[in-house]
Amino acid sequence: MDASASPAPLSVHVRSARVVFDAETLFDDLDFPLEGGRWTCLLGASGVGKSTLLRTIVGLATDGGNSGEIVCSDGLPLAGRAAMMAQRDLLFPWLTAIDNVMLGDRLRGRRGAGRERAMALLAEVGLAGYADALPAALSGGMRQRVALARTLMEDRPVVLMDEPFSGLDAVTRMRLQDMAAAMLAGRTVLLVTHDPLEALRLGHRVFILAGRPARLIEDLRPAGSAPRDVADPDVLRMQGLLLHRLAEAQA
Amino acid sequence: MKPLRPLIVLAGLIALWQLVVVATGAPPFMLPAPAAVARAWLSHTDLLLRHAGTTLSEIVLGMLLGSGFGIFAALVMAYFRPARQWLLPVLVISQAIPVFALAPLLVLWLGYGMASKIAMTTLIIFFPVTAAFHDGLRRTETGWLDLARTMDARRWAMLRHVRVPAALPALASGLRVAAAVAPIGAVVGEWVGSSAGLGHLMLLANGRMQVDVMFAALATLAAMAVILFALIDFGLRRALPWQPETAPSND
Numbered sequence: 001m002d003a004s005a006s007p008a009p010l011s012v013h014v015r016s017a018r019v020v021f022d023a024e025t026l027f028d029d030l031d032f033p034l035e036g037g038r039w040t041c042l043l044g045a046s047g048v049g050k051s052t053l054l055r056t057i058v059g060l061a062t063d064g065g066n067s068g069e070i071v072c073s074d075g076l077p078l079a080g081r082a083a084m085m086a087q088r089d090l091l092f093p094w095l096t097a098i099d100n101v102m103l104g105d106r107l108r109g110r111r112g113a114g115r116e117r118a119m120a121l122l123a124e125v126g127l128a129g130y131a132d133a134l135p136a137a138l139s140g141g142m143r144q145r146v147a148l149a150r151t152l153m154e155d156r157p158v159v160l161m162d163e164p165f166s167g168l169d170a171v172t173r174m175r176l177q178d179m180a181a182a183m184l185a186g187r188t189v190l191l192v193t194h195d196p197l198e199a200l201r202l203g204h205r206v207f208i209l210a211g212r213p214a215r216l217i218e219d220l221r222p223a224g225s226a227p228r229d230v231a232d233p234d235v236l237r238m239q240g241l242l243l244h245r246l247a248e249a250q251a
Numbered sequence: 252m253k254p255l256r257p258l259i260v261l262a263g264l265i266a267l268w269q270l271v272v273v274a275t276g277a278p279p280f281m282l283p284a285p286a287a288v289a290r291a292w293l294s295h296t297d298l299l300l301r302h303a304g305t306t307l308s309e310i311v312l313g314m315l316l317g318s319g320f321g322i323f324a325a326l327v328m329a330y331f332r333p334a335r336q337w338l339l340p341v342l343v344i345s346q347a348i349p350v351f352a353l354a355p356l357l358v359l360w361l362g363y364g365m366a367s368k369i370a371m372t373t374l375i376i377f378f379p380v381t382a383a384f385h386d387g388l389r390r391t392e393t394g395w396l397d398l399a400r401t402m403d404a405r406r407w408a409m410l411r412h413v414r415v416p417a418a419l420p421a422l423a424s425g426l427r428v429a430a431a432v433a434p435i436g437a438v439v440g441e442w443v444g445s446s447a448g449l450g451h452l453m454l455l456a457n458g459r460m461q462v463d464v465m466f467a468a469l470a471t472l473a474a475m476a477v478i479l480f481a482l483i484d485f486g487l488r489r490a491l492p493w494q495p496e497t498a499p500s501n502d
Contacts, residue, residue: 059400060397088394092417093493093494094419104403107402107408107409107413108403
């Protein structure tokens with residue numbers, strides 16, 4: 001059984017988004033496409049509004065002064081069809097790994113319904129033996145893998161990730177990127193990151209968000225299939241380009 | 252060494268007591284020596300235990316009622332916004348009235364029996380439990396709430412599966428305070444007017460100049476209070492194994 005098999009691809013388009021935060025216009029009239037079944041990576045300096053854009057898409061940034069629409073390719077609202085994975089694993093410390101994976105069912109009042117699938121997902125992230133461990137007993141990388149399994153357990157066509165691997169050491173991060181690329185294949189993914197290499201390894205399309213109000217100032221489409229090799233000359237060349245663009249934008 | 256520590260502390264306190272008796276030459280009707288109190292305890296064991304049973308019942312019932320009401324009030328305030336806005340000021344004002352000043356009224360209304368003491372204990376415990384739990388319920392990690400929102404959790408599920416478990420350590424602090432102050436409530440109630448209980452016995456012994464019996468009653472009360480606190484502390488630790496514990500003295 002392939003517990004992470006994905007549903008039909010769904011593309012999402014953010015149209016003329018306007019977000020005001022603390023009397024400052026983070027973005028105005030911003031268009032942002034998420035291609036169906038593809039990884040879109042969003043780079044940018046800290047505080048430019050990457051996370052806010054992600055939260056806007058998932059419907060969490062709902063305070064006043066915001067406008068714009070989120071259009072899905074099937075014409076239906078996105079609500080309930082996007083899963084979120086954050087920089088911190090956000091595991092509940094009082095729940096075991098398996099119960100954390102099944103958190104969504106618990107919150108929707110269907111406790112224990114998908115136990116088999118949750119076990120399969122834990123096995124896929126290599127944590128079959130840790131189902132009954134509390135998060136405190138797991139390492140940072142293991143906790144983030146549980147979070148990945150929890151995200152997949154939601155089985156949503158759209159997955160929004162906010163720097164999910166940034167707190168990990170380089171090797172663990174690379175392994176988790178590979179794992180995420182394999183398990184999320186076929187889903188529409190937005191990966192917000194500040195690491196150009198990560199964006200180029202995983203993205204079908206890589207944007208840079210910069211300025212205030214923020215605009216998309218770069219739009220790359222790396223060749224080949226993800227996860228790309230970190231030593232690939234094309235990847236390295238584009239990494240240089242992206243770093244320069246990011247530095248210019250912050251100057 | 253560690254399990255013996257309370258005993259060593261106890262022995263130290265008794266030695267200090269003996270030292271004060273010897274050094275000041277206080278007459279036995281002012282400050283009896285530890286040995287005299289022990290003799291009084293042994294010759295009045297039945298009497299002391301009978302009254303201790305009454306006081307213990309008052310404390311335990313008051314604890315249960317006070318904690319129950321406190322937990323309920325905190326949940327109501329967390330779930331219903333108007334309840335918070337109207338109930339919180341009432342709670343704060345109620346704390347401005349010294350509970351001890353209410354003791355004579357409680358005895359007048361509820362009689363000399365256990366009811367007035369249970370009410371006193373309940374009143375004294377209610378506020379710390381409510382305040383601690385309500386505080387915990389309001390300080391839920393926002394990342395958890397966001398995650399639960401993307402999982403379509405409704406308000407009730409959010410309270411039950413996110414806010415309440417996250418607030419349990421705060422509730423535990425409130426219950427520890429409650430365990431420490433509960434005996435005060437019961438004994439003050441007994442002093443104001445009663446026909447049984449350790450507080451009653453102390454007044455009686457005082458009136459008859461049986462200072463050694465008074466001290467024996469006091470020692471019994473202290474032992475009960477310490478054991479009650481230790482049991483509750485132990486139970487709370489066992490109930491919340493996931494709560495991280497760090498000592499500032501290890502920093």
